[in-house]
Amino acid sequence: PPPQPAPVESTQYPYLIRRTYTYTTMSAGDSQPVVIESINAQTYHPPKREPHHPEPHVRDIAQYQELYKESIEDPDAFWGKLGRELLDWHTPFTRVTQGSFEHGDIAWYTDGYLNACYNCVDRHALKTPDAPAIIFEADEPSEGRIVSYSELLREVCKCANVLKSLGVKKGDTVAVYLPMIPETLVTLLAIVRIGAIHSVVFAGFSAESLRDRVLDADSRVVITSDEGKRGGKTIGTKRIVDDALKECPDVEHVLIFKRTGNEIPLVPGRDKWWHEEMAKFPSWCPPVMVNAEDPLFLLYTSGSTGKPKGVMHSTAGYLVGAAATTKYVFDVHPGDRMGTAGDVGWITGHTYIVYGPLLLGAATLVFEGTPAYPNFSRYWEIVERHKITQWYVAPTAIRLLKRAGDHHIKHDLSSLRVLGSVGEPIAPDVWHWYYEKVGRGKCAVVDTYWQTETGSHVLTPLPHAIPTKPGSACLPFFGIQPAIVDPVTGEELVGNDVEGVLCFRKPWPSIARTVWGAHERYLDTYMRPYKGFYFTGDGAGRDHEGYLWIRGRVDDVVNVSGHRLSTAEIEAALIHNKAVAEAAVVGVPDELTGQAVMAFICLKSGYENNEAFRRELILQVRKSIGPFAAPKALLVVNDLPKTRSGKIMRRVLRKLHAGEPLGDTSTLQDESVIEHLIEVIQQAN
Ligand code: WT7
Numbered sequence: 249p250p251p252q253p254a255p256v257e258s259t260q261y262p263y264l265i266r267r268t269y270t271y272t273t274m275s276a277g278d279s280q281p282v283v284i285e286s287i288n289a290q291t292y293h294p295p296k297r298e299p300h301h302p303e304p305h306v307r308d309i310a311q312y313q314e315l316y317k318e319s320i321e322d323p324d325a326f327w328g329k330l331g332r333e334l335l336d337w338h339t340p341f342t343r344v345t346q347g348s349f350e351h352g353d354i355a356w357y358t359d360g361y362l363n364a365c366y367n368c369v370d371r372h373a374l375k376t377p378d379a380p381a382i383i384f385e386a387d388e389p390s391e392g393r394i395v396s397y398s399e400l401l402r403e404v405c406k407c408a409n410v411l412k413s414l415g416v417k418k419g420d421t422v423a424v425y426l427p428m429i430p431e432t433l434v435t436l437l438a439i440v441r442i443g444a445i446h447s448v449v450f451a452g453f454s455a456e457s458l459r460d461r462v463l464d465a466d467s468r469v470v471i472t473s474d475e476g477k478r479g480g481k482t483i484g485t486k487r488i489v490d491d492a493l494k495e496c497p498d499v500e501h502v503l504i505f506k507r508t509g510n511e512i513p514l515v516p517g518r519d520k521w522w523h524e525e526m527a528k529f530p531s532w533c534p535p536v537m538v539n540a541e542d543p544l545f546l547l548y549t550s551g552s553t554g555k556p557k558g559v560m561h562s563t564a565g566y567l568v569g570a571a572a573t574t575k576y577v578f579d580v581h582p583g584d585r586m587g588t589a590g591d592v593g594w595i596t597g598h599t600y601i602v603y604g605p606l607l608l609g610a611a612t613l614v615f616e617g618t619p620a621y622p623n624f625s626r627y628w629e630i631v632e633r634h635k636i637t638q639w640y641v642a643p644t645a646i647r648l649l650k651r652a653g654d655h656h657i658k659h660d661l662s663s664l665r666v667l668g669s670v671g672e673p674i675a676p677d678v679w680h681w682y683y684e685k686v687g688r689g690k691c692a693v694v695d696t697y698w699q700t701e702t703g704s705h706v707l708t709p710l711p712h713a714i715p716t717k718p719g720s721a722c723l724p725f726f727g728i729q730p731a732i733v734d735p736v737t738g739e740e741l742v743g744n745d746v747e748g749v750l751c752f753r754k755p756w757p758s759i760a761r762t763v764w765g766a767h768e769r770y771l772d773t774y775m776r777p778y779k780g781f782y783f784t785g786d787g788a789g790r791d792h793e794g795y796l797w798i799r800g801r802v803d804d805v806v807n808v809s810g811h812r813l814s815t816a817e818i819e820a821a822l823i824h825n826k827a828v829a830e831a832a833v834v835g836v837p838d839e840l841t842g843q844a845v846m847a848f849i850c851l852k853s854g855y856e857n858n859e860a861f862r863r864e865l866i867l868q869v870r871k872s873i874g875p876f877a878a879p880k881a882l883l884v885v886n887d888l889p890k891t892r893s894g895k896i897m898r899r900v901l902r903k904l905h906a907g908e909p910l911g912d913t914s915t916l917q918d919e920s921v922i923e924h925l926i927e928v929i930q931q932a933n
Contacts, residue, residue: 365441402531407438409529418443427476450593455491540564550814558764569704569758574604640668642810671810679718697721703758751781806835
């Protein structure tokens with residue numbers, strides 16, 4: 249490793265130590281690590297606790313280390329205790345952990361029985377019926393409302409009765425295609441109350457994507473709304489469902505929540521209004537007890553290959569992970585009001601809008617709108633109005649607000665204690681802005697690294713306990729054993745100052761148990777690439793102090809505004825067009841969205857490259873995946889860089905676009921393509 253300069257005390261901030269060092273990075277396909285960047289790593293010690301704030305759950309680094317050691321040395325004792333503390337059980341478990349990555353038979357709390365909805369709603373409704381459960385902020389600032397725990401219980405019970413009347417039974421999957429409204433949480437909780445499995449499809453996905461997910465999960469019931477409202481615009485939600493269901497003959501019922509009341513067509517016999525059905529049933533429905541390992545939900549996510557994977561989470565392990573991380577990472581205390589500005593369509597919403605906060609009996613924000621509507625103050629208005637205690641958002645939103653200007657923050661943000669970041673790396677300047685302008689130097693910033701598959705945070709600081717470095721996800725959560733692995737040899741790189749791919753050694757409670765209907769694919773994707781480890785798909789480094797830095801995906805997954813996309817899926821959408829002979833999609837750095845989609849296209853002979861054609865192609869991607877997957881740039885080229893065996897070298901495209909040295913190109917079939925590509929890229933800039 250290069251020699252490290254001595255730390256310099258900052259004069260501006262007494263709590264800050266400056267260090268500069270260079271790091272090397274490696275990605276799959278590179279045989280040599282290359283030094284690519286030098287960053288300024290600064291250590292922030294946890295801000296001092298304000299006298300009126302509660303005593304943090306983890307006091308200091310020593311206590312973190314002690315708990316961490318316990319969690320690794322005796323996982324049965326550690327997770328057994330948390331399982332009993334955080335959840336109520338119908339039949340208590342006597343076994344804690346079993347199974348391994350290698351055999352793909354991971355299981356936790358196997359002889360325990362419980363109900364997820366009971367744990368999220370009933371037990372709080374009995375103890376604190378009037379406490380707020382949901383803080384709803386509608387798209388229009390004046391249209392929100394608060395839902396108490398007792399009200400939530402009544403709504404959930406009614407909805408569970410409706411589902412039963414539609415024939416939904418334990419083990420059935422129910423597709424949910426809804427905007428961010430309280431009824432979305434009511435729906436999910438009602439589904440798990442009767443032992444069924446929810447499969448939420450983000451309402452920004454296209455009809456084709458929805459169709460594929462409904463078919464793969466074999467859902468017979470779909471729950472949606474007439475329309476959605478976001479950023480002052482109306483979205484034709486039900487229309488998309490109608491398109492999707494044209495090719496889903498097994499869907500028997502569509503339950504529609506009336507959000508806007510605009511006229512929509514109904515399919516007789518299939519479509520039913522939420523309010524009419526809810527009015528037919530009493531507001532009590534007994535919860536169905538399920539085994540700890542019974543499935544709780546499916547959530548589809550993109551991988552390296554085209555077809556999305558139905559990631560399956562089981563009940564108890566997932567709930568323990570969600571509750572434990574919400575408690576420790578956000579330092580949630582009774583009476584807290586957690587503000588996760590995400591969408592239930594992604595894992596962040598599942599774990600930190602629905603399950604985590606409700607398991608702890610806290611209030612959770614459901615925000616229908618965007619950070620820019622009606623203006624850039626919207627987030628801070630919400631924080632002030634509801635005295636939000638934790639704020640959790642993706643860096644893409646923070647970048648947007650930083651760019652909009654500091655003058656939009658003119659609110660009382662003193663209720664905030666913890667600020668979270670999720671979904672993509674947060675650049676140090678954005679981290680600083682968040683820390684200084686939103687946190688006023690008084691809140692801990694937690695950069696949480698995790699995935700749909702991990703279920704809950706795996707790398708993260710703990711507020712008050714772990715000193716942070718902007719841009720680093722810091723240290724492992726309890727029970728997590730990260731390993732940096734050499735992508736070429738598959739050997740673990742031990743010690744500090746190492747770069748490789750990120751893996752985990754040993755299962756934790758909330759890790760996904762399978763890919764729905766494709767267990768081999770689960771093993772192939774996560775368990776087999778590096779024997780004995782779970783493979784994340786991310787590159788990562790461990791610095792000289794043992795802090796972990798995520799470098800981004802090493803597979804063909806791009807991250808646009810924290811949305812995970814598969815390049816193969818976008819390529820498949822492009823090739824759909826009759827004029828396209830070949831397509832290669834890469835993720836390129838983007839100031840606002842983190843990464844942006846860039847497509848390289850080869851045309852079939854006889855087709856012309858013009859503006860209208862390029863627009864048509866972009867529309868094709870929006871239609872087959874969703875608007876957020878649309879390429880930002882589309883370049884028509886004569887040829888693509890390929891290996892002798894004909895594989896497209898996306899790495900070469902990425903490096904050409906970035907103007908970086910290409911490295912080893914000896915495997916290129918035809919070197920002359922490089923010059924042509926440089927020319928096209930330069931013309932486009
Ligand atoms: C991928 C997982 C986890 C909720 C939202 C995304 C990237 C996630 C971070 C972070 C750098 C991050 C990784 C990961 N990622 N959090 N704090 N720093 N990168 O869930 O859609 O399953 O995507 O998001 O590349 O593999 P997801």
